[in-house]
Amino acid sequence: MGRLATESAFQILARANELEAQGKSVIHLEIGQPDFKTPKNIIEAAYKAMNEGKTGYGPTPGAVQLREAIAEYSASYKKVNTGIDEIVVTPGGKPVMFFTMLMLCQEGDEVIYPNPGFPIYESVINFSGAKPVPMPLLEKNNFRVDLAQLKKDINDKTRLIIINNPGNPTGGMFSADDIRAIADMVRGKNIYILSDEIYDRIIFGEQPLSIASLPGMKDQTIILDGFSKTYAMTGWRLGYGIMNRELAGHMSMLMVNSASCAATMTQWAAIEALKGPQDAAAEMTAAFKERRDYLVGALNNIKGVSCAKPEGAFYVFPNISSFGLLSKQFADRLLEEGGVAAAGGTAFGSFGEGFLRLSYANSLPNLKIAVERIAAFCAGL
Ligand code: PLP
Secondary structure, rough: OOOOOOHHHHHHHHHHHHHHOOOOOOOOOOOOOOOOOHHHHHHHHHHHHOOOOOOOOOOOOOHHHHHHHHHHHHHHHHHOOHHHHHHHEEOOOOOHHHHHHHHHHOOOEEEEEEEEHHHHHHHHHHHOOOOOEEEEOOHHOOOOHHHHHHHHHHHOOEEEEEEEOOOOOOEEEEOHHHHHHHHHHHOOOOEEEEEEOOHHHHHHOOOOOOOOOOOOOOHHHEEEEEEEEOOOHHHHHEEEEOOOOHHHHHHHHEEEOOOOOOOOHHHHHHHHHHHOOOOOHHHHHHHHHHHHEEEEHHHHHOOOEEOOOOOOOOOEEEHHHHHHHHHHHHOOOOOOOEEOOOOHHEEEEEEHHOEEEOOOOOHHHHHHHHHHHHHHHHHHH
């Protein structure tokens, strides 16, 4: 248990809630969940499923109808053709990370993971006993992979490489050429890719290339995706993995030994999410884009702060190193003294030092107040 770490954003939220209970005003920019409600057609579909009696256990890898809908979606959006026996539906996308590590990694293996990156990657690599090898995502490289460094880091012990496109916490995106180059480095070797595509619909420019769509790569890739972000369904707990048939069998075994199956009515709601109107998802992305444009401009106007323009997800990752504080100290003081809850960059790994992650899953008026508070806080440092 000592090898597991946590997601600091939840601890920051708890502290922010304490301050609010004491009567202080806090703007929440710490948590990575859309501030929108789940679209009505999806809620209606869950309600209908429950009324029809779809309230019992379902097949461990997921309802056939949902896996068919995922296969159709994967072929049309990701350009990845898959059979339904290559899909495992899980309670959230997160278990796909955990199960992948349990299936593939053990002591003696090395796993290359994005740093800064989603904190659970490093945590579960450590839990498996494998050695975490950071893939530094640096501001000077627009938070993209350094291909020369990656090539050096791949060796006989490398078992898995994790990519997250667009990425949490930076909003950065690997180019199609980056993805092709990574595929060329691993194709035909005993190395898997965990491709975390949970934000691949929340994009403001070109669609990211799924590595599994490249020749020969599908069998070496585990795609992680889900409904939390695109359809504002974080609390419904529904995600899925796409992988080769053998791995899907192993992942189903892990599912039957842990959750049995994802919630049945949630799966029927997810079918509606994929097959019903996509307007709500598109509107959310448009709102995120407007907020991104505002926030990047406003943060760059604060003396001492510089902020790259993210291409997807709903985070900005401004550089606050000029103030001479560790990013955790900066974030703690910004919350206590400035009334803005945000995560320090090191909550996402050592290469996040000098940065702050702000989630813009909050309204434009609240973002404006947050910027005023951040500017006042910075001016006082
Ligand atoms: N992957 C990344 C990069 C994330 O940021 C998150 C959630 O914050 C997840 C996966 C998991 O999301 P969920 O388990 O809600 O599907």
